[in-house]
Amino acid sequence: MISGNAARLKAAQALLLRFIEIGRVKDIKRHAALQRSPAGWPITRDDFAGQIKARLDGKLPDQLETSYCGPAVFLYCLIHDRPDIYVTYAISLWERGRFRFGNRNAALSLSSADGEIPAAIKLRQARAATPRRRHINDIDWMTMSCLSASTRPVDVGAVTPRDEFGSITYPRVLRRWFVAAGAAVRADTMGAGLLKSPLAETLALMKHWGDSWIILQIDSSLLQGGSTNTFAKRHWVAVDPHRQPMVRKGAGGPVLPLADVAPDIWKIPPGQSAPNLEGHHMADWETNLGIVTWANEHHEVHNRKLGQTIGCIYGGYAFSRFK
Numbered sequence: 001m002i003s004g005n006a007a008r009l010k011a012a013q014a015l016l017l018r019f020i021e022i023g024r025v026k027d028i029k030r031h032a033a034l035q036r037s038p039a040g041w042p043i044t045r046d047d048f049a050g051q052i053k054a055r056l057d058g059k060l061p062d063q064l065e066t067s068y069c070g071p072a073v074f075l076y077c078l079i080h081d082r083p084d085i086y087v088t089y090a091i092s093l094w095e096r097g098r099f100r101f102g103n104r105n106a107a108l109s110l111s112s113a114d115g116e117i118p119a120a121i122k123l124r125q126a127r128a129a130t131p132r133r134r135h136i137n138d139i140d141w142m143t144m145s146c147l148s149a150s151t152r153p154v155d156v157g158a159v160t161p162r163d164e165f166g167s168i169t170y171p172r173v174l175r176r177w178f179v180a181a182g183a184a185v186r187a188d189t190m191g192a193g194l195l196k197s198p199l200a201e202t203l204a205l206m207k208h209w210g211d212s213w214i215i216l217q218i219d220s221s222l223l224q225g226g227s228t229n230t231f232a233k234r235h236w237v238a239v240d241p242h243r244q245p246m247v248r249k250g251a252g253g254p255v256l257p258l259a260d261v262a263p264d265i266w267k268i269p270p271g272q273s274a275p276n277l278e279g280h281h282m283a284d285w286e287t288n289l290g291i292v293t294w295a296n297e298h299h300e301v302h303n304r305k306l307g308q309t310i311g312c313i314y315g316g317y318a319f320s321r322f323k
Contacts, residue, residue: 004080012083019091020049039097042121043138048094051139062295064136066161069236070169071144074177077213081322093142106180114149115158183319186212190315197315199279206245206259208318214239215317222312225302240290247287283307
């Protein structure tokens, strides 16, 4: 993934270059001091700059062993549209341990006051002790854990990479992140998020593909198969912004944008006396829905059948792109 905004990418690269140049002094003691994070993070300026550059070059945020699917999908969208804000956020955390997203609609004050830095030190130790095992890297831990811990509705103590309960991203929290960073809510099918979303609502979301970020809360069985679990396997993803969701109407029928088949929900198949609002007569239609997750911008769903796909979606949002 490369930023979709060339001007913003250029600004982000300038911010990164300025951050690097601050540490380029000839005096050995001064150089050593400038390499250390004033906030206490266990990563040098130069190493941190290298990780920021990797994000600007297209390497996606990756939550790995954490439960930060929510922060990962938010940061993916932010880097794509506003890499300059992402770089400012990362550098501010490294330098001051805090950052503020804000506009007239919402504001977020983020900090590293919930144990994120001690956890980062332990992560460094874990990487050294188990070099063959992949652990979340410094920039992703920093940007994801501070975002999550600073906005969680319940304080459950210091954060750790293996903390599943404390890392849950609730729907209204994720919505607040996008709004505070400058996005507008164009559609919301999450509601309380207790039950799976009806087919009609999911198809309505897809109408916003192209000029909006479509964020879905899915059951992880959509990625890997297996049975669904309403409470234990929820996962945030973005709909692939580079490939429009399509569907084939019936066996050998025309291929159409997924949003365009919404009227078919109301069509009465032979032998039925009333429209089937769940769209069971459309369950075997094949879809190419692609999603962004686990640092993969083009992740395929496990089962390409529309019925299986829709049956794993709890709801979602359509957000305007970040300007």
